[in-house]
Amino acid sequence: MEERNSCRIHTGRLMEIRVWAGYRVVQDVDHMIAMMDAEFARVPEPTQVVIAADWRRCRVLTPDVAERANAMLTRSNPRVERSTILHDADHAIGMLQALRLAREANFPNRRVFTNSGELRDWLQPILTDQELQRLDLLLAERV
Secondary structure, three states, X not given: OOOOEEEEEEEOOEXXXXXXXXXXXXXXXXXXXXXXXXXXXXXXXXXXXXXXXXXOOOOOXXXXXXXXXXXXXXXXXXXXXXXXXXXXXXXXXXXXXXXXXXXXXXXXXXXXXXXXHHHHHHHHHXXXXXXXXXXXXXXXXXX
């Protein structure tokens, strides 16, 4: 079965992003932008969402894909309270690239983690119990 990227708000304002197919080409990022836009449209302004993105299967991005990913992160900033990217520490170059993208998106409430417990601890204070349950499901998924 082919792995796909997904983006969905199942509970409250927690946007769950799974980058299981990776971002291989610019169109992969464009597809994620479209999914994110659809989910943002479901949340009335001025409510901000909390993003938990699982990039553990994401590998090194080509320069053009990285540029588009930066645009994706930057454009979401106004609608986001906190944003996280969970990356695989075993893929150091990809992780460093994610750190760079997060920094260049210029949003102080976006962080990259390699430890799911630390990610959970950082989001816990702003999530409801139901949102935490959904986050736990995302973090428990095997890559």
